[in-house]
Amino acid sequence: MRLQTVLILSALFLCDAKIPRLKYTQPNQLPTNSAQNSHSLGFQTENKNDKTNQIVDQYRTRHRRESFDSKAYESGLIWAHTERLDENSDVILRWVNTDSTITFRLEAKSHGYVALGFNSARNMRGADLVVAWVDDKYGNAQILDCHGLAFDDRAVADEVQNYELISGYQNDTHTIVEFKRQLDTCDRQDFVIGDDTIQVLWALGPPGSDGQLPRHVESGFRPLRLLLPLSKPDTVPLEHWDVRINNLLIPNVMATLFWCKVFKAPELGQKHHIVGYQPIIDSKPNTKDKTILERNTHSPVHHMVLYECVEDHDKTQWNEWSESEGFFGPARPGELATCVTPIAAWAKGSKGEFLPENVGIPLGEKGGISYYMLEVHYDNQALHDFFDNSGIRIHYTPVLRDHDAALLGAGVGVSALHVIPPKQKAYRTVGICSPECTNSTMPEGGINIVSVLLHAHGTARKISLKHIRGTEELPRISEENTYDSRYQQSRIVPGGRKFYKGDTLITECTYDTTSRDKPILGGYSATQEMCLSFILYYPRTELAGCYSMTPVVEFFETFGVKEFYGLNMMQVENIFLSSGYLENLPTELEAFTKDRVVDPTGWEGDDQGVGLMKELVIKEPLEFRNKTFMAHLNEMPWHEPLLTEQIEKTLYSGWHMTFCKKRDDSWGAPIQIQNYPNYTEITNNDASDKSCNYKSVKLHSTTSTSGSTTINTLTVAILVICVIAIIAR
Template sequence: MQLQLVLTLCVILLCDAKLPRFRQLIQPNELPANLTQNSQTLRHRQTESKNEKTSRIADQYRQRHRRDVFDSTSYESSLIWAHSERLDQNGDVVLRWVYSDSSITFRLEARTLGYVGLGFNTVGNMRGADLVVGWVDDRNGNAQIVDCHGPEHEDLPVADDVQNYELISGYQNATHTTVEFRRQLNTCDRQDFVIGEDTVQVLWALGPEGSDGQLPKHMKSGSRPLRLLQPVSKPETIPLKHWDVRLTNLTIPHDMATLFWCKIFKAPDLPKKHHIIGYQPLIDSRPIKNGKPVADNNSFSPVHHMVLYECAEDEDKHLWNVWADSDGYFGPIRPSGWATCARPIAAWAIGSQGEFLPESVGIPLGEDGGVSFYMLEVHYDNQALHDVLDSSGIRVHYTPALRQHDAALLGAGIGVSALHVIPPKQRRYRTVGICSSECTDTTLPDEGINIVSVLLHAHGTARKIALKHVRGTQELPRISEENSYDARYQQSRVVPGGRKFKRGDTLITECTYDTTSRTKPILGGYSAKQEMCLSFILYYPRTELAGCYSMTPVKEFFETFGVKKFYGLNFTQVENIFLSSGSLENLPPQLEIDVKQRSTDETAKQGDDQGVGLMKELVIVEPSEFLNKSFMDHLNEMPWEEPLLTEQIEKSLYNGMHMTFCKKRDDSWGMPIQIQNYPAYSELTTNEASEKSCNYKSVRLPSVTKSSTGAAAHTTLSSITLLVCISLAATR
């Protein structure tokens, strides 16, 4: 009984020792009776409390004398920075970094004499972001940093409970502030961002002059998608030559929202086989104003993506030389012989700075390597409808120092057509393209191939892309995946250690889209307003396989949306049109006239629409409830807010029948077109190892300020009370 009384007294004392901190926040009868006012008052006081904590931690950094503060004029690191990127268009903010297996070190150079801020998030704003703020004290020249985060529902930075960023150095000159600092890739701190393989939205902010430590104020800010953990593969020691494959003064007309232009190029005359080991974009777009092209660094180039293809030309070298001397052709009307330019060797998309191949592989170049002509395909996204003079292209880097393996690129995913439909108002909608086991069994060598890198490609509503690997009935670890996809940043991803891909294995490209901001369905196509789901796979040894895709068979596609019959065309005829890339040659005469008339009536032509125009002209006969509606009108009027409807459509198109295509480098079939079921296999389970392996930190910074001393005193009193209680209990 006495022991119970002692323990009860201890609990009372312990709780009382903790109470003063809360009494300072809320006094009895202090809040108004109105609940809404109560809530607003609490939020206001919580914000004040967070700001006070942030100021307190900043004050601590001003007063502390430890490794976090340096004499900036006498110290600068000698690190070799593996990566360097401009975070803004003008180059006022430059980020350099280098990383190891467990940590990453940054150098942030910014045109400001106030603070510089850096942040990491999955979206381009600071809500929920991991932030670090640094500055150089104007009074003593010492650099300081504070580890912060953005609350989920506020745009103000708050100092973290645990400071996980370590300052290396910092200094100012007459115009710039530079700070260097490091952190662990995974700090095991819930207020910090885990830096991994996915694309990161890198945030930046500049404070005005004299804003040292005044975190909420900034004069400039922005964000840029980057992938921080990517290997450096640019060769520094081998002899390099370059070949510029570019257009010359092509006028992009203001009435073409989407334009594809193709041109043939002859390879350089080389005395022996060389290897292509990398490429870079050459963007040269000049807006036409008052009839003349002008240089304008602030203008946005309409170049959306470029692909360079090998051509498996025939024996008529004269014709190919004539084509090489021409200016090129609008994509849909290019000569039929160019269909043999089917295997990509370089694929560039907006946001990329180009690629250098892994050190063991190269792509053969020149006639001795088996190819003498190439086709450049440039996609222009000119939604602003400007007149532009363009001379863009690709700089190909090659070397006579041959590498160990001859490599090639393989295109895989969903065949580009209007049959690729993504409903609106969806948070996570999945589509899938298959490279079938029958195709790989027919075209790959007995020893299989080795995959070394992958470029994942889609458009603006894609949020995740994964390249899956299935062997038999078992899914193997994914070859490549991006869980924070951003169409503004498309760099290839090296496959660590490579991946052995055997004959008979299956490739599956899966894309996940967020269309919550859209009110109408999105169709597949080349326009930036349409969607894609593709993988460009670099592998060795070279084979004849160049493309391996799938799409939903036409009959199954339309029946999924409840349509059984159209006027004038049966499903076989419609399928033939889609198999010919939306060509109008197979249409009945009147329907062909209607489709072409609609195209000329469009204010902004969408170019090669891959069947989108046909979708607007297919008129439903059956079932009767959709009678006389065009299929596009039917799609637009479906109740997409009903989850049961969209879930059923997703399941039907994902897990249903797939029409598979297997193309060789000369555009011939590696095997006949097949219609087959989605492959049955055991899916790989995801292991959130990083989350499970962390014992999250709860340590707080020691405090030296008056306000925090009181809190520390209460903590000390609590500890003393607890010790006394334990001692009393032990003596009993």
């Protein structure tokens, strides 16, 4: 009781002392926002103007370090990650995170404001925005937590300021600011930073735009994942092996090109371990027969995969291939089909990967692999001439790690039988790695999954790798709920995942084709689609690939087709099982085969049956007779939801043809046709299941205390007394 009396009396004196007689204005306070400042990154001047000005006024009098002489204070943090946000490296973002917070350093070539934003879309509407500047007159840094309006490209100040400034200053060319925030602020006006890919937005104001926030002069966005694990450098020296194409001319008549090049492994006297890889992007555009010297400008390299090849005792032919320039994908020698085990898989936007410290992929093993094949996919939709010398740098070491690791490919078999209808917001397809395959190829103790690279093309929005044991779904091994094909970085599986014999893998992709007018077929071209998972695991097994696709008869029946001219369903199925190559066809289709060879521009990657879809002529039923199957697909009423929902349900949860391929190009299990597995789906995949209730809360002060009910009651009492004193005054 005495303590309460003392606190109350102290509060009275304190309140009296703190009541200002004259309004004091700081020299570097935020300027009042007027109509002239209500542009793209300005405050709205109509309904929300009064509310915003109130927030700004409150912001002026805050006692946290939002404004100060920042040159006297530097964080001294070691930044875990660094990315350039623009092509010219004028905007650099560095960051480091803990389990609950994330700290940024933004370095921008600007003397105006600098803004950073986070959103699931590639624009500022509804985005979480933070705007910072350094006062030109006093050199003091300031920061403001904002958000983009839902239906207008404008920003307004948040009701609660959840970004905390650490430091900020300007030099002759750049503005540099450091700030931090909670990963989840429990504030609906802030973006929750999690494991998914997000669109990182940036904007630069004109010189002298300190707090006025006029329309930006430069802006952009980049997809990134901010919560990436740290790659620990090896404590032993690493050697590297550059596997790269040699000055290949990418012709301007082909929008899609697959190139395959055989390489001979380094001569190593003992087994080594591959511990990481990085892309080498080296493309030079050729304009009017004059090669532009700048490299990497809009490189057509879309993705690259390095495969192990089955050992051949007759190495003469393989040596010749390794010394050649390589082969156009569909015209490569048949023996290269034995190069099926992926070693490194890179896709656009990735920086590569370094493996966890306990695993390595064998290289130069006694009696092991001597030849590898690099497969490069070039996406040249702009039809430019390029000279390319791209490839992959393989890092390896003689210091062996605890476990031999390997990559496993899984998902939907790349084929024109993989159809995604147009005008769909969230259309799903799946590829199954069957329990028969895992039961016949995996050890008794199972395998340990380390990381996953999820891969699809431009219309994919979600990808997940599901894990089924018996009739129960376990937590997802890996998933991406905001997939962006321009940023395909492998994902570490936290703590790893134990996967046993008889378990099932399901790769599920969700596509948004609302902007498309015609169906999309599966294939290697960037205008087509894929649904794949590249899974890093240990211990190494003989399994190289585990896929599925819709059986041919069931596929065509789903679209109402029963019979074609010239080919029966068994022949059509054999074509698709041979990767879509048209060989030994009936005379009725010889003309098509000739046209296909004469006109290579019609090829899309390795084709995979895409060309056949355009040539198959329907015989039955009568209502579709004499139409090509592709024309039939294009004419279907895709705007009818009952139709598309039924097709999705049939192809998703119906029959699947499963494939189980071993490293020596043999079958690990017979090809089977089986129904979609019956299992109980998990209802919530979030392990933490955090619930914020989204209350408006402020960041904790730098000196955090844990209050009790008594202290909270005293605080309320003191505040009430202060208010009474102010009113009485």
